[in-house]
Amino acid sequence: MKRRTFIKKTAVSGIACSLPPVFPFSSNPDYSISELMGKADIELFGEGINLREEAYMAYTKMKKAAYSAGFDIKMVSSYRDFYRQEGIWERKYLRFTEDDNMRPLEAIDKIIEYSTIPGTSRHHWGTDIDIIDGYAKTSGDVLVPEKFEAGGPFEGFKAWLDENSEEFGFYLVYTDDPRRRGFKYEPWHYSYAPISIPMLTAFRKKNILKLLQNEDFVGCEHFTTGFLRTYIQDNILDINQNLL
Known part of the structure; x- marks a missing residue:
């Protein structure tokens, strides 16, 4: 079981960010x-x-600043x-395959619209967050793009x-850039760049x-080399360019 440390008192630190981002992390982490594939026992806080x-x-x-602006950041x-x-x-x-009668490759394509292949999720790193405003009144699934639009x-x-998150080191991962491939637009998904950039590197x-070819979970027998190469290029690497 992974180990968590719960901090009771808020720790505050200043972060200076610019575009493109320049962060003080080790050049050779x-x-x-x-650890990169989410199989390690890492220390987590909060x-x-x-x-x-x-x-x-x-x-x-960032949560404190948002609160002052009238928003309650809620971690999803x-x-x-x-x-x-x-x-x-x-x-x-x-x-998808049993209830919706999709063929295996159709099911896989449907899954990777929003969900990652195990071992490749940025959420494995302890740097990425899906967030909403806890004050807003809503029902049903909260992580849908339309709820973040006009x-x-x-x-x-x-x-x-959009105006403030980068000041705290958090960058939108899957943008609405029409030229971007891979995962669909996720206006709720932010990444703490000072750590996630060196982790992606x-x-x-x-x-x-090879790492993915060595895994064994339901559906992975349908992964071809060509599919995995495209997935790596489009879903792992075709993200907000400030996070590369």
Whole structure:
């Protein structure tokens, strides 16, 4: 079981960000394959927050600033280990293939509109968050793009994030750039760049294709080399360019 440390008092630190972002992280961070794939026992901070310490500190500062502006940042999802992502993947695969009678490759294409292959989720790193405004009145699934657009319950919150999130080191991952491929637009998904950039750099240096070919979960027998190469290029790397 992964280890969590719960901080009761808010820690505040200042972060200076610019475009393109320049962050004071190690030029050669040492991240293991198991850590990058969500299989390691990492230390997480904040009850109900579950982020690496530096990301947690930046998050609490951003939450305080948002509160002053009339928004209550509510965490929907943060750290997910490999096995939780595996469960999400397998439930969707079985639902699409058994309940919806999709062919395996159709089901996989449907899953990767929004969900990652286990071992490749940015949520494995303790740096990424899915957030909404807890003050807004809404019902049903909250993580849908329409709720963050004009007339939606999170319209004002999204405008605030567009203006302020990068000041705290948090960058939108899957933008609405029409030229971007891979995962669909996720206006709720932000990444703490000072840590996630070096983690992605380390991940890119691994043989991701081989790592995925060595996994064994429902549906993975349908992965071809061509599919995995496209997935790596489009879904892992075709993101907000400030996070590369």
